[in-house]
Amino acid sequence: MQISKASPLHGELSVPGDKSISHRAVMFGSLAKGTTEITNFLQGADCLSTIACFRQMGISIENTPEHILIHGRGLHGLTAPSSVLDAGNSGTTTRLISGILSGQSFSSVLTGDESIQSRPMKRIMTPLSMMGADITSIHGNGCAPLQINGRPLKAVHYNSPVASAQVKSCVLLAGMYGDGITSVTEPVLSRNHSELMLRHFGAKVLSEGTTASIYPEPQLQGRYISVPGDISSAAYFIAAGLLVPGSQILIKNVGVNPTRDGILKVCSAMGADITRLNENNDSGEPTADLLVKSSELHGTVIEGELIPTLIDEIPMLAVMAAFASGTTIIRDAAELKVKESDRIAVMTENLSLMGVDIEATSDGMIIRGGRPVHGAAVDSRLDHRIAMSFAVAALAAEGTTTIKDASCVRISYPNFYEDLFSFMK
Ligand code: S3P
Secondary structure (H helix, E strand, O other): OEEEOOOOOEEEEEOOEOHHHHHHHHHHHHHOEEEEEEEOOOOOHHHHHHHHHHHHOOOEEEEOOOOEEEEEEOOOOOOOOOOOEEOOOOHHHHHHHHHHHHOOOOEEEEEOOOOHHHOOOHHHHHHHHHOOOEEEEOOOOOOOOEEEEOOOOOOOEEEOOOOOHHHHHHHHHHHOOOOOOEEEEOOOOOOOHHHHHHHHOOOOEEEEOOEEEEOOOOOOEOOEEEOOEOHHHHHHHHHHHHHOOOOEEEEEEEEOOOOOOHHHHHHHHOOOEEEEEEEEOOOOOOEEEEEEEOOOOEOOEEOHHHHHHOHHHHHHHHHHHHHOEEEEEEOOOHHHHHOOOOHHHHHHHHHHHOOOEEEEEOOEEEEEEOOOOEOOEEEOOOOHHHHHHHHHHHHHOEOEEEEEOHHHHHHOOOOHHHHHHHHHO
16 A cells, blocks of 8 residues: 555544444343344454354344444343354453353363464463363463363452453453352453443443442343444544644544543543534433534643553554654553554664664653654554554655555455545545
């Protein structure tokens, strides 16, 4: 994919449905009694992997352009898959389904692509084993493929060493099959979509500070879910609107759950002109339209409790920092090393190729912004968020940028380039 410096961007768009919420709607709908209807579902490869896994476990799922219909069979309604479950590139699918599979009355094997097979699964194997689960890494390296022999589980209180919604959700989902109340405490609050949606389906889930608890054997009932636009996808258009001088973009119906809206807080700290319009909370997940006007940005510090609320947006924020005046420091973000790629290494390498003064640290990056940024040949390393971040960098850099393996955007945003180029006509 070749992208050159852009003239001012004007217009509006609706970004696709939230990835985290789409996954959860399929999973909880499958475990509920009755029909679940999902609108604005994200038709990205990751969420389609979740649908495929539940179909393999006997759930009938209709996927039409209008909606997804899930004919749920209740908490104990899944059946043994006849072959290996394939989570593709999706960490959310792998980690959340592992919690569910641990409490079933059948055995299964769960795997995914090369990236998934190198991402850490001990973080879920440890708490699941404490609950009495029989889960092993088939190659003994703490990664997928995972062999999971379902069995009755014990309720635990788990003190998680990482702020991870995937770990938290995995334990809470296993907790539905436990013998008492299961709770998870995390060092910093991560996204709370599981807690909100499980409650919406009828589970008893309590949240207090950074602790979430679930009562066992919930009677989940099929529900209607309208998925808000994904703030992680909106991030690329927020950045494009801010970085390309003279631009004004309206992004409609974006999920602005406070456990996800860190990018908006950082943008405001960097001097960005973004207005929230039409704020709404009807669906249980807050949404707003975002009006973005190009702005002169300055550096900032991104750290601590903010990190889990913008973890997937850090590649895009690193690009913004390159175009901002002054220094941006990103710390407390070692989790970036175990995402779809090592995002500290890949961002540092690619931004350096574009002439940016950037230094990788053990838990983040230091970016000294304001130097001229020029186009270069960059490698997405098959990481969708890297590809999209550099597509935006290309719009603001001098000359032309070439992105290798740019089609990996299909993971979370299949029409990303069409939407981006629609602003350039
Ligand atoms: C997700 C949680 C985050 C995030 C991922 C989606 C989720 O991962 O990076 O893209 O849907 O729960 P961690 O829980 O590993 O931080």
